Amino acid sequence: MHDTIHTRQACILQSLCTYLNEDCKKLIKEYLNTDSEANSCMEQTVMVVYVIRKEGAEPEDDPEDIDVLIKGAEAPSGLGNIAQARALVFGLTHCLNLSYPPELKFTFEAFQKILGNLDGQRLSSKAQFLKNKLMGTADGIFMFLLS
Incomplete structure (x- = not known):
């Protein structure tokens, strides 16, 4: 198994979705390069x-392509890993003032307001609970980000 910082970041972000009871598969879609329906599915995704x-690739093998789609348009990115792609989605959501996807609103809120420290004073109760847990230890947030 590859143990890189990118793998750890991707696992942390997926864990954040899971902790907040949201489906990470709503944010990351995986397709095979032979899947003929992939383009039509991607065009319908917000x-x-x-x-x-x-x-035939193994899960630990590097993907052929990683990119971001917003409202059916591909964001020019040249991304090398899933963690960077997720960060781009979160960043574009904030910069373009887009609404969070309803099925991932707590994940987006936690990433933007807690980890990004943007408008962190107004939090939902779920995000506030997570923030309190992370701040409960001296290195809580660093352990969360780097573990």
Whole structure:
């Protein structure tokens, strides 16, 4: 198994979705390079990180392509890993003042307001609970980000 910082970041972000009881698969869609329906599925998605894998590739193998789609348009990115793609989605959401996807609103809120420290005074109760837990230890947030 590859143990890189990118793998750890991707796992942390997926854990954040899971902790907040949201489906990470709503943010990241994986397709095989032989999937003929992938393009039509991607065009119907409002906001997604898509990963194209070669048929027969192992989970630890590098994907063929990773990109971001917002409202059916591909964001020019040249991304090398899933963690960077997720960060781009969160950043674009903030910069373009886009609404959070309803099915991932707590994940987006936590990333933007707690980890990004943007408008962190107004939090939902779920995000406030997470923030309190992270701040409960001296290195809580660093352990969360780097573990």
